[in-house]
Amino acid sequence: MATNEDLANLLFPEVTETIDDLEKRFPERHLPEGAQVTRFAPSPTGFLHTGSLFTAFIARTVAKQSGGVYFFRLEDTDTKRTIAGSADDLIGQLAQFGIVADEGYFPDGDKGAYGPYQQSKRASIYKVVIKELIKQGKAYPDFMTAEELAALRKFQEENKILPGYYGPYARDRRLTVNEAIEKIKAGTPWVIRYRSQGDHDKKIKFTDRIRGTIEIADNDVDIVILKGDGLPTYHFAHVVDDHFMRTTIVTRGEEWIPSTPIHLQLFRDLGWKAPKYAHLPVIMKLDHGNKRKLSKRKDPEAAVSYLLKIGYPPQAILVYLMSIANSNFEEWTLSNHSFDVDKFPFSFSKMSLDGALFDEGKLNWFSKETMALIPTKDLVPEVTKWAKENDAALMAKIEADPAYFSRILGIERDRPNPRKDYARYQDIEPAIRFFYEEDYAKIVANGLPFNPRYSASFLEKFLGDMAEKMRYGVSESEWWNSVKEVASQDGFAVSNKDYKANPSAYQGSVSDAAELIRIALTGSKDSPNLHEIIEILGEKRVKERLHAVANH
């Protein structure tokens, strides 16, 4: 009479290690009281989703703020869906946000003592546990084909029975060891299923760090733990990995709540202490009045790469995500005059339970605010780095004269109330075109939006006078006084009050005079501070532009 041990040895003859050996190989971590071990464990199946960034960010924050460890694990057990190179892309993008793991999988090799950190390289570890489970009769080989499984499912659905491989429908759980051995020897393909002792009619309770107590029916499905390709399923890999990697808090999407009983059951039966769980809300989007999950296919903003490409500073995105994570973060920024997400005390209990809507308007606001606080000397390299990859027109301008570009970007910045007109780096180039002669020529060629009340001959005189008589290289107030003087000589009121008191006596107010200069120099009625523009362009070019427009 064959035993479970015989079965285990037949299935995994190469496995000689025991669970105890693994416990020694991956000892408990010695961390200070309260330190948390967290992780981000994505599948390399595509681009970095905004929701994944959120999850990774939270995991990193919790570890960092508690003085613990944040590691990165690659969950690449689904070989069919794996996209080559996406793991390294993921890590590269995370790095742009400063989210770099303390240990884990890295493109140039693992770092840390609890590896390998790539599930496809941990097959031997999973098999040690599975072999032991089989010896104990807690797991068994299943020989059902895909067709048989489909037929079972169809039957259950037609008869309104709860679908799944459980209890009476778990055909091969009742196979004797001898029968199983026979089938294996005959070369019948198999998978390993876990023999669930759970009772679906009983509820199990667990505490979620965000949601509090959750009560769900216990799992009674004999889930597959080892697939036909020799790799584990998510459920099993999660339990084994987070045990041996000594994770203390599992942060993952709320879509995992329903399968948590499976995980808890596995932990319990294996005699392991389960980690704490925090199921994060999903980021949503408003679509025709309905809330729905941010979709990779429909929403460009679902891809972190898109957000980066249009030029949101990574820091701004993180600030926005933190405001979704903990709404008291906003008040904190106000009272602390800081957007430093690392200094803000993040807490799971302050987290909202339902998925926040991705709000581009608010992201823009945070982005303007955070960008305004970055000193120009630090912003320039950031913008340059971005432009190099994403904005050829901007890059050409920067390369033509970096110092000139710095002065332009620095207009009305580096002061207590800095300019806040860029939310994204891609907004910069269109706004500064007029500083460059080639673009300026195009703007002029397209026609200048002068008020039609001013005749060509008047414009010629006024702009010509202005070019010659306004003062250059002086303080803003001295310059402005000279402008007022010239304007006054040409028939403008020196103050809006004077003009309003008697409009017909003047050509307009100083505002109108300033507008004419502004249009002539920039091609637009709206621009940043005129004085700074004039100083940056320099006397020579200001005169050239003014005369050219005047004589047009």
Next chain:
RNA sequence: GGCCUGUUGGAGAAGCGGCUUAACUCAUAUCCCUUUCAAGGAUACAUUCAUGGGUUCGAAUCCCGUACAGGUCACCA
């Protein structure tokens, strides 16, 4: 369909039985400041907390039903 989770303004939300005339932030509107714009300042914006019922002297807050939304029921994670 079963199960799970959720539902406070256009958005993020605070509130957790009386101290709420429902905080704060974004958006929007109006006004102020201003040589334009970006800002900045001020004001307005939920007679009401999905809905119906109940408990209570008193409910957004507790209980039950209903509706709606999201999630989940794979050899995918």
